[in-house]
Structure formats: C-alpha cells, structure tokens
Amino acid sequence: MASARATPLSVVCFGEILWDVLPRGTFLGGAPLNVAAHLTRLGLNAGLVSRVGPDERGLAAMALVRKLGVDSSLQQDYALPTGEARAVLAADGSASYEFETPASWDAIEFDDEVRNAAQAADALVFGSLAQRDARSREALRQCLALADYRVFDVNLRQPHHDARVVLESLREADFVKLNEEECIIVGAWLGTSGDPDALRIAIERLRAGHRTHPLQLCITRGGDGALLWADGRWHSQPAVPVKVVDTVGAGDSFLAMLLAQRLRGVAPALALQRAAALGSFVASRAGAVPDYDPRQLVPDFA
Template structure:
C-alpha cells in the first residue's frame, strides 16, 4: 500500500511508535484508561521518550474523555483516529485475591478498525522502535494495517500479550517471525513453547524461540520471581523487587517501556534489567495501569547488584 508513499512534510519525529488498543479498563475500583500499547506509550512519556500512539476511539463520551486524559498526561494523540459508528473499547476487569486480573475484552471496539495512511506510515518509518501486540490482530481491519506498518518499521517490538480467545498459533507464529525484540511473561512462554516439545528449562525454551524465529532479544517477565533478558544467546537474570502489591495492571507494560528506554541509551543488559524491574515494581504499588507517579520512586529502590 505504501510503495509509492509520499512522505508528508513536517512529520514530527517520535522515537517510539506504539500500535493497538486504547480503551477503558472497568476495574473494581473504577474505570481507568488502558490497553497494553497505550500503557507502554504512557510510561515511555514518563521516561521522556516522546512516543506516539496509533489507535482508534469512538466519537463518544468515553472516547473524548480518553483523549483528554491522554493529552493531559502528555501522550501524543495525533495518530489516534476517531470512528463515527464503532464505540470506544472497554474491558471488564476482575481482580483476584493475589492481585492478578482477568479480563473480558468487549467487542465491537473502535481499536479493531485502525486504518493506514501515509502520514502514519511516515512516522513509523522514522521511529527507532515499533511496539505491537497480538490483541490488535483479532479483527481483520487492524490486523491488515499492522502488517502494512510492520513493513515500514525499523526495530519491531512484539509485546505478545496473549488474551484468549483472540489468538491462534498461525497468527502468533506470523508475529514472531517479524519480531526483533520479543517481550512475554512466564505463562505466555509456557503456552507458546508448548507448541514445540523438547525444551524443558526456561533458558532452553527461550533459546528455541530465538533460534526458530531469529529473534535477537527476548525479554521474559516472571512476576514476583523477577525477569530474564536473552540477548543473542546470552542470558541475564534478575530476582525482582518485593513490594506490597495493590494490583499488577500495567506493570509489564512499564517493564517494557523501561527496557526500551534503557536500550535507547545503550545501557548494559544488567542495568537495563534492573531498572525495568524497579519501575515495574513501583507500578504494582498503584491502582490502574497509568497512575500518576514520580520516576524518582523507582530510582529510590535500592539497586540489586547481583544479576
């Protein structure tokens, strides 16, 4: 679609572009703006990375309020489209005793209908990183747009974000084939690696994904057990930070934002992994995915030097 693209003049440069769902998480404590790629964009903004969000809302009260909140929080909304007929997305969320959440992702939703245009493609082409996930592929419209933009992206960051029943093996494998950086949690690793019997240990499963899909960097979050970073076959481990958890919503998204921010600064793997754990731990002490917080809270955690 973009083979004869004419790049519009004066396209502002954004270091990271995030593609996918923007919505309202209807939490037990009340509605909160959400959607994994939007959460990543929010935390990237907090880290002064000038991200842009590519999505779609309805022309309704929820959509207007969501855009207002994002603008007030400083997140670029220039590439968030508005739909005349399809409503702004919502998710019904339920919190369990251990702090984990389950979600009902309601359809129809405007973010299922993201369209492509030359202006958006030009922005993606200039960005250092392009963040995307599997949920935005549940509808053919946004899925087609995503694959068009992937052809323009420099470094493709797959935040796999598996949400049943909105994925299948062929879709996930097609996304893995595109990824330069893969971020997933321990449950997602268990599910995906189960498609390829043989590897038993976590490191062996990561190695299999790296080799099968030629993925240079894999980021694995393990909840209270910390995280791992696999870079070209060398693995780094971090035990994580123990916090009094309010909820875990958005902590993985903060982790990814911190990781990309550190990578942009050419930080070493150990420093990258430690800061990502510190920021993710900080977010678990708040309600919702995009709380107001000071980055100094993450900086104040005592650094774990043994990695």
C-alpha cells in the same frame, strides 16, 4: 541499539485503547497506551496508533491521551464504539479481562499519518490482542514493513489469541516479551517446551532469514523476577519485594523502562534491574500509570 544523540528517541505503540472497568472505578488503558505513557514519563517521544469511537468515551479518551503527553495518531470511527474491558482482580492483585467485541480499535487504518509515524520511529511496539481483527492486523502488517526495530509484547488474552498470528509476529520481532505462562503456550505452538533456552532457540530459528537485529527475549516470572536474553547470554533479575495493590499496568511499565534503557545503550543487567524497580512501584499503586519521577525511583537514572 545504542543511541547517543541530542533529540529524544521515538517509539510508536500500535494497538488497543480502551476503558478498564475495575471494581474501584473506570480508567483509560490498553497495553499500548500504558507503554506509551510510561515511555513519555521516561523522556522518550512516544506515539500511539489506535482508534476510538464517536461516543463520549472516545472524546474522553482523546483528552486523557493528550494529558498524558502521548503523541497520538488516534483515529475516530463513526460506526464502532470505543473499546471497553471489564477487569476482575484476584486476591493477589492479578487481573483477567473480558473485552467488548467489536470495538473501534479492531478497525485501525493505515493512513499517511500512521505511515509517517512508523517510518520515523526508532522502535515499533505491538501485541497480539489488536490482531484479533483482520483490519487492524493488516494495518499493523504495513507498519511493520516500515519499522526498523520491532518489539512484540505477546500479552495473550483469551479467547482472542491465535497461534498463527503469534508465530508470524515472533518471526517479525527483534525484541520479545512474554511471561512464564505464555512461554508454555507459545513453546507448544513452536513444537518445544517453555524452557527459556528451548524457546529462544525456536524463536531464533523462526526469525532466521527474516530479521537481522539480534534477538532480545524477556521472560517475566512474577515472584521469581525476570530473565533477559541479550548480547549473547541470559541476565537474571530477582523480584523487588512490594505490597501489591493491583498489577494493572505493571508489566507495561516494566517493558517501557526495559526498552527505553536498551534503546539508550544501557547494559542488559542494569536495564533489567531498573525495569523491575519501576514495575514493582507501579504494582504497589492503584492505576496503570501512577504519578512518579523516574529519577527518584531509580538511582542514576538516565
């Protein structure tokens, strides 16, 4: 995965773009967009494959995506509205969501622009939520067939996750990120426990004969930090103490930094440390993509 070249790395993020309706206001979001925006901040060429409606929210979304510097393959749907999610923040800053159904991102199409983006990318990032509808799921399937390196951010959102879809996604992924709660759920679907090693072995078996890249598996553990399986062993990172404002976008920034660092050939432990630093910073600020300079947050950032 190491990359030493003059041109920036390119990552395509596939999935939902939507407006997060929070108690403090309405903000553009969706995990794929957040990851792409953070990757752009980190110096990569990041693209978004998604779909918006013919409404004011769709036009506003397109303008903000451009402002974030994300290379957008945003399609416009003339029947379905731009997505919306109503977020409820708990006392600890964690969020739960109610998603508008149906939404334009349920109908992402595989066109020539999407084909070219997926084929040229160094990595394709995708999740489970955008696979709730067969139309977007089929477009993703065609993207995966062209992508050399595949990153699955499990990101389960009730009631929109499906065991069959998640297991198929795990089979096709090279890099998998999930949290402790998801470990238990996915472990049960795999016929094992949520124990990190048991889960890793089950995913390895599922991937056998399908993928040749070595598995990288990241498990985020909230206040207990994170684990990363890479280069044949587990690497552990304690949580970075911070006063949490809200967690919206924190996991997305963590994934963006971790992926960017690993694609650049940074050692697993250091990549994990830098990802934890960025994720904690984002959790201490309002909004999924607050302003920051990675060189000020991370010593010797590269």
